[in-house]
Amino acid sequence: MPFAFDLPAIFAFVIAFAIFAYVVMDGFDLGIGILFQAIPAGQERDSAMNSIAPVWDGNETWLVLGGGGLLAAFPLAYGMILSALYAPIIAMLLALVFRGVAFEFRWRDPAHRAFWDVAFSVGSVVATLAQGITLGGLLQGVAVANRGYAGGWFDWLSPFSLLVGVSLVAGYALLGATWLIMKSEGPLQERCYRLALRLGVAVIVAMAAVSVWTPFLRDAYWLRWFAWPQVLFTAQVPLLVAIASAVFFFSLRRRHHYTPFLMALGLFTLGLAGLGISLYPYIVPPAVSIWDAAAPDVSLKFMLPGVLVMVPIILAYTGYSYWVFRGKTGHEGYH
């Protein structure tokens, strides 16, 4: 076959990018929810909330793009994954309802602010846990037959999926803590430095545990990581994780404002790259590849210009919105 655009592969990359954008952006605002009970009520909490209030809605839109994009580009996989992971998906959606409304409700009802703050934290924890379990449940494989899900209602529940769930909670919390280091000062920032240190350790342990476990889930993953010669390529991932971790702890010690967040982002990027290495080209392991699940070319071709034109524009005005609200939240005299 002569070289041609492999549209399913392009869209696999697009979906992966949407998931990446979602995880790093909603990751830090979910992370603030996870840490919310560790932040004293009053000024510190308000300031933490204010640092994400103008942007959380845009962050969560990437989740809609992930879902909508999956339906559009890989309709078969969309149906299989969401049916297979029914319970965690529904739990995630309901949890997101609670935490999403808390942004406005807590200001509208001071008498019940403590209630909406709990809704915000519990919603954030449950949504994150459910996302991690979804990912773990997908990685460990989904039973399919006749273009549909063929497993049971609790197939997703396993020690591995729970481990991924807990790991993601630690990961988002780390993103949240380092985001607040960047956006706050004074007691809140100092508190976040301490939290980030502990969370950093937890995240690295979790990443190691998931990474060690994953190749044992399926032979295909093992070969993907350890077969010669691509091990020369895949070995770069743990190496870079080690470097990013070192820089992360160094920057915490030196009380850098921006570096901890950037390194946390780096760790997430590497984690997702590792995920891509394990999965590609399967979208519903072990049986369904991106080419099996892809929508007809005519659908993908119709969307391609939209993606190529709109995503850069979206990134531009998202960047603008972040820029408008740049600087430390709740501190006088910055513009």
Added chain:
Amino acid sequence: MFEAFDAIVLARAQFAFTVSFHFIFPSFSIGLASYLAVLEGLWLWTGRQVYLDLFKYWLKIFALAFGMGVVSGIVMAYQFGTNWAAFSDKAGPVIGPLMAYEVLTAFFLEAGFLGVMLFGMNRVGPTLHFVATLAVAIGTFISAFWILSANSWMHTPAGFAMNAGGQFVPVDWLAVIFNPSFPYRLVHTVFGAYLTTALVVGAVGAWHLLRARSTDRGTDDGARVMFSMAMGMITVVAPLQILAGDQHGLNTLEHQPVKVMAMEGHFESYNSGAPLILFGWPDQAAGVTRYAVEVPKASSLILKHSLDAPLNGLDTVDRKEWPPVAIVFWAFRIMVGMGMLMLALAAFSLLARVRRRLYDWPLLHRFALAMGPAGFVAVIAGWVTTEVGRQPYTVYGLLRTADSVSRLDAPAVAASLLAFIVVYFVVFGAGVFYILKLMSHPPHRGEQGPDRGAPVRAAGLTPSPAVAESLATGREV
């Protein structure tokens, strides 16, 4: 078999519940976003303080409504996969890209500029802030465009072929997007959203006019302006909406005649002039509409524009093709009834305006107050009419609902349905309560925006003395 049937009914109930709840918020926020853009534009143009006050007043309400629309909307993006996996597989290649375009061109635009719109006035200045407001308002339209195109395609599919895997494959995208019912549905729905918002704004204005009257307080400028604007909007849009609805109905008659038969309660065919059944009880099992109150030949007049035109009934169609007639019949009557009441309000307010009694005619204000929720009722009833009228198909005439559902256990769907009901009533019940609480205060001069109660959010600009003090002392305001 019996269990599969249960799962289908439950999955349908879940979709109907989540989509109806969701639909309430955009049908309000589409109109409100436009209203906010108009208010801010008027403020920039005239410099009158009252427009800015009203803008900030409604912006707080918008923030709540929009937030609830967002979180209930995310649920919709996943409902297709969780409960309707077979539909997603088969129709995904056609409607998936339309929804992807909705996300790319509308959702990000709204979400990206919402932060600036809610919290950024002091940071970007009035002109750029107006641009953000416009971006959000335009985003709500683009969103309506794509989602109604996808929805319309399910009613009047066009521009596709079928492949070996049983999937719908798009052939002509323009034919897909501008499918036969789309232009009618779009106009009818957007007018519906405008009316919904105008009725709410009008009711809030009327409430404060009545309150000011009963407490002998001077009437608020803000309440007068919002009441006048809302009544003006209803006077213009209510008659147009009835026209648009009529055209939409004729379009439905052409493409989905069975739905119209159910709306009319016509089980039997009429060879010369079908009666308009005003009220009655459609008995699906017996195939008759009982206790019918009829206007002879009026249905033929409305649908065929001729008194003696023949009209087919459900007796010409296989029973397996019938939608649940009673639901469609009654939902349609509720919608039309609300439309007639809106027309009456439009006429009444026009009379009051002509007589220069718009602000001191308590009966008008009470009527407008009572009509506050009418838009929501009409929109949901209309939605039920068209969606239940599409049954027993998801893609009309081509893909049956029974063949669209995921392979799910009934207990799983039942449990999640219950969870949705509980969570939605708690969360959105609280949200509606907060909105009503905001509405119960009249708009006043120097109205605060949504950043009220969140002092640190605006700190660094011009913190109020109370905030500055709290920052200095570390106490909460």
